[in-house]
Amino acid sequence: MADIIDGKRVADNICKKLKEKLKHESSTPTLAVILANNNSASKIYVSAKEKKSSQIGIKTCIYRFDSSITQGNLIKLIHELNADDSVNGILVQLPLYKHLNQNEILNIIDPKKDVDGFHPINTGRLCSNLNPYAIPCTPKGILKLLNEYGIKLQGKNVVVVGRSNIVGKPLALLLTNHDATVTLAHSKTKDLKKITKNADILISATGHPKLITADMVKKGAVVIDVGITRQLDKKLVGDVDFEKVKNQASLITPVPGGVGPMTIACLMENTYELFKLQN
Numbered sequence: 001m002a003d004i005i006d007g008k009r010v011a012d013n014i015c016k017k018l019k020e021k022l023k024h025e026s027s028t029p030t031l032a033v034i035l036a037n038n039n040s041a042s043k044i045y046v047s048a049k050e051k052k053s054s055q056i057g058i059k060t061c062i063y064r065f066d067s068s069i070t071q072g073n074l075i076k077l078i079h080e081l082n083a084d085d086s087v088n089g090i091l092v093q094l095p096l097y098k099h100l101n102q103n104e105i106l107n108i109i110d111p112k113k114d115v116d117g118f119h120p121i122n123t124g125r126l127c128s129n130l131n132p133y134a135i136p137c138t139p140k141g142i143l144k145l146l147n148e149y150g151i152k153l154q155g156k157n158v159v160v161v162g163r164s165n166i167v168g169k170p171l172a173l174l175l176t177n178h179d180a181t182v183t184l185a186h187s188k189t190k191d192l193k194k195i196t197k198n199a200d201i202l203i204s205a206t207g208h209p210k211l212i213t214a215d216m217v218k219k220g221a222v223v224i225d226v227g228i229t230r231q232l233d234k235k236l237v238g239d240v241d242f243e244k245v246k247n248q249a250s251l252i253t254p255v256p257g258g259v260g261p262m263t264i265a266c267l268m269e270n271t272y273e274l275f276k277l278q279n
């Protein structure tokens with residue numbers, strides 16, 4: 001049976017170290033968070049980020065908007081935050097209200113304040129393996145988890161299921177930069193099982209509960225479950241059929257308590273790193 005990868009423990013350690021480092025700084029890093037949607041999950045994520053920041057010693061400024069917010073006003077706010085030396089990181093919680101142009105908003109954030117690493121300068125730097133100012137938090141958290149558990153990437157077959165701009169694609173680039181042989185699968189992929197069966201490390205990020213069943217996993221593979229879906233009974237589940245797959249894998253992340261806490265820890269770390277870059 002697989003060992004469980006304890007993302008909460010690793011994330012708590014990262015946050016503890018950050019808190020210690022921040023005690024020795026003469027000023028406080030500040031993270032601006034823009035919440036311009038009416039999505040209940042987004043509200044929970046923003047509250048979680050706010051809580052973790054205050055525990056560590058990072059100041060947050062949360063800008064909450066109702067649906068009357070215009071593209072022009074949001075652009076104006078981002079320009080102001082870019083120009084404000086007291087703000088070190090800017091995070092736009094996605095998705096935005098449908099009438100807003102998400103790409104235009106993300107693209108005007110100063111790349112040196114782009115704490116999520118979604119600006120084209122940062123994605124381009126990641127693509128070229130040229131030190132992005134910030135690496136997207138979930139991919140970065142997964143890499144840290146793999147490192148922490150001593151999982152070598154060089155020459156390994158890694159299959160990433162899901163090709164979103166925030167998880168799958170940057171993760172595939174990051175792991176390629178670390179010498180893994182990466183296959184990026186998505187909803188149009190033919191015979192997914194044939195591909196996943198070949199994975200030494202299988203990472204699923206689709207939001208599709210029980211997509212990954214035991215027969216899709218090679219014996220002894222490492223399985224990382226990024227998916228988070230809230231069921232009708234309010235329980236959170238991942239993409240992986242955990243109870244069955246754990247008998248096939250050598251290491252597996254739970255949901256919750258796996259990748260999720262690492263995403264927030266890496267957001268904290270990115271905020272601190274951008275603060276150091278600017279000071």
Ligand code: NDP
Pocket residue numbers: 138161162163164165166167168185186187188189192205206207208211226227228229259260261263264
């Ligand atoms: P998106 O909806 O943007 O992307 C989902 C991806 O999964 C798409 O590329 C889609 O393919 C692919 N996909 C969907 N169904 C299938 C299928 N049946 N077979 C193969 N591929 C499929 O989601 P996100 O990347 O934003 O998030 C994915 C999941 O991860 C969600 O559950 C989200 O809540 C969770 N998440 C968790 C985080 C954490 O910290 N743990 C952080 C961020 C997200 P196609 O492109 O063809 O449509």
